[in-house]
Amino acid sequence: MDRIRPGVRIEADAHVHPSVVLGPEAYVGHGAVISEGCRIGERTKVWHYANVLHHCDVGADSMVGAYVQLDPEVVIGRRVRIQPHTIVSTANVGDDAYIGPHVIIANMPYPPGKRFVRAIIEEGVIIAMSAILLPGVRIGKRAVIGAGAVVTKDVPAEALVFGNPARVHSTRQDYDRRQAEWEKGIGSTAAEKSRRA
């Protein structure tokens, strides 16, 4: 069904507050909830059972995966992909970021409490699956956070970090080179190297 702007599609069992502004060709999947005062950019997809709490702003051409939670006043840039089951508490996420599945971006340093702090994820950052960002960290432009990392401190731009606590192991340039090689069928992951050892 079309609603609000041309080409918008909202599944019949989704709940979109009447105050929500949906850009042209936005999509809201089955069971998704979008609360008061949110703005969803053009062509952005909010997949099934996502829960977007009040006054979030999601830019154009982005993707909010199934079962994702965006806490109140989260700001998401353009062309951002957020994979399923991720929780984004108070945070700003820059353009072109990729956030993998089961990531937690936290906002409360000493729970239970009332004082929250905002994480800043700059442009082009990659956060791999199941990483945990402790409240208020700043992830510099194009940094890479490895799978399962526990990020306790700010991460410099262009760094690749992993581990608990996360430490710098490499660079984004190295990651990009290895990704390009991998896509061409050359290069190998740590798992593959272990089989040859």
Ligand SMILES: CC(C)(COP(=O)(O)OP(=O)(O)OC[C@H]1O[C@@H](n2cnc3c(N)ncnc32)[C@H](O)[C@@H]1OP(=O)(O)O)[C@@H](O)C(=O)NCCC(=O)NCCS
């Ligand atoms: C960052 C990443 C790409 C590095 O993987 P990789 O290229 O296979 O790893 P490397 O070959 O550089 O590994 C070097 C060393 O670090 C270790 N290591 C690699 N990734 C690690 C991680 N996330 N946490 C802890 N240690 C890690 C390896 O075991 C290896 O250890 P060794 O020196 O004792 O042999 C990978 O950890 C990652 O996060 N991938 C993204 C997966 C993902 O989220 N996909 C999307 C959802 S499907």
